[in-house]
Structures are given as C-alpha cells and as structure tokens.
Amino acid sequence: MIxxxxxxMLFISTTLFFIGVYGFFTRRNLVTMLMSVELILNxxxxxxxxxxxxxWYDNE
Amino acid sequence: MxxxxxxxxxxxxxxxxxxxxxxxxxxxxxLLAAITLVSALLAVTTRMIFRAAIYLLFALIxxxxxxxxxxxxxxxxxxxxxYVGGIVVLIIFSIFLTQQAGEQLPKQKLGRQLFAALASFxxxxxxxxxxxxxxFVETGNKAIEPTVANIGTQMLGVEEGGYSLPFEVVxxxxxxALIGCIVIALKSKPETE
Numbered sequence: 230m231i232x233x234x235x236x237x238m239l240f241i242s243t244t245l246f247f248i249g250v251y252g253f254f255t256r257r258n259l260v261t262m263l264m265s266v267e268l269i270l271n272x273x274x275x276x277x278x279x280x281x282x283x284x285w286y287d288n289e
Numbered sequence: 290m291x292x293x294x295x296x297x298x299x300x301x302x303x304x305x306x307x308x309x310x311x312x313x314x315x316x317x318x319x320l321l322a323a324i325t326l327v328s329a330l331l332a333v334t335t336r337m338i339f340r341a342a343i344y345l346l347f348a349l350i351x352x353x354x355x356x357x358x359x360x361x362x363x364x365x366x367x368x369x370x371x372y373v374g375g376i377v378v379l380i381i382f383s384i385f386l387t388q389q390a391g392e393q394l395p396k397q398k399l400g401r402q403l404f405a406a407l408a409s410f411x412x413x414x415x416x417x418x419x420x421x422x423x424x425f426v427e428t429g430n431k432a433i434e435p436t437v438a439n440i441g442t443q444m445l446g447v448e449e450g451g452y453s454l455p456f457e458v459v460x461x462x463x464x465x466a467l468i469g470c471i472v473i474a475l476k477s478k479p480e481t482e
Binding site: 232233235236237238239240241243244245246247248249250251252254255256257258260261263264265267268271274275278279280281282283284285 | 312315318319322325326329330332333334338341342345348349352355356359361364368372376380383384387388394395397401402404405406408409410412413416417420425426427428431432435
C-alpha cells in the first residue's frame, strides 16, 4: 500500500459523493433522501479539507 | 475460514518485507476510509430506515476520524458536534415522529435501481478519469495555519480577509429558516368537515 496523499482523499470524497447520488436517486422516502444529501455535503467538505492540507504552500 | 485468513496475512507480510514497510498511520487511514465507504454504502442500500440512520452515523464518525488523521482537530470536533450530535439526532427524531421505524421500506423497482447505479457509476468513472489526468499543483498563496485561535480570529475579523460579514449573513439565513419553520408549523389545517 502507498502512503496516503491528496489523491487518496479525492478518491474517498468522489466515491462518497456518488454513493450519495445513488442513494438520492433510488430512495423515495424524504428522510432517506436527506441522509444521502448529508453524505454528498460531507464529501464536499472532505474535498475542501484535503486541498487545504495537501496544496498549502509553505514558504518557510 | 479463519485459518485461511491467517495464512493469507502471513504470506502478505512475507512478500512485503522487501518493499517499504507499511507504517501504522497508513493502516489507520485505510481502515478509516474502509469504514466510511462501507457504512455509507450500507446506509444508502439498507431497507430498514433506522439502520440506515445508524450506518450514516458510522460514516460520519469515519469522516471525523479522517479529519483527526489529517491533524485538523478543530474541524474534526466540529464534525462530531454538528453531524454526529446534531444532524443524526435530528434524523432519528424525524424517523420516530413521521414513520414506522420497525417496518421495511417498500422495495424499489429494479429499473430505477439500475438507472441510478449506472448514472452514478458513469459519473464516478468520469470524475476518476479527470482526476487521473489532472496534476494538482500547490498554490502560491499561503493559507493560515488551521489552529483554533487562527480560525477564531479569521472568522470574526473585520479587517481585510476577515469573515465577519459572511458569518453574520449565515446567521441571518439561519434566523430566517427558524422563523419560516415556526410559521409553517403554526399554520392550522382548514376544517375538512
């Protein structure tokens, strides 16, 4: 296994996003659709944080 | 079954001896990622609505663990407080108030499921291809160090680069949502008799 980096985080967040999209399409129930939307929002947050962590320019 | 698993593990470690030794933190990362993705998948596929909420809880905890792993303790704490403490509890309350928690959801049509799986898989493949081709470079701008003190001064700062105005705008939005909820809840149904 490779040391985790930016692409690992992006892989996780992309997969999480499309899991959420799948749930949003298949569910009929409003509460479960809300749960899928939560997954999507969390994947976006994870993306932001991954970019902050790994593309932070450090000029020290 | 168990014996087989043990044998497999031994073989793997023997093979991996020549290569770089896997560190503990890497193992923890893959474990957290697996927990998150598997419980998210279970949350969207299970037909028991209460179980879906619990799987969602585990997925959110896994994401909080990833934030801890990245050493963003403040964001991880906020993730636990807001999502695990707030949103999951809200979802569980709404399940108990609006649905029969013990019953299974009606089965979905196979065509619909296939369509959703195909659409999300195609999207996943598209984004993965884009990610594989794109090389991300570091920005020239230096971000603030994500300590709690820095985040606090940045969020409430009124000088240039402070986030005081968006913070207040968001709080107004929250207030509007609260008042809207109360108005919707107060609206009495017209008598049907």
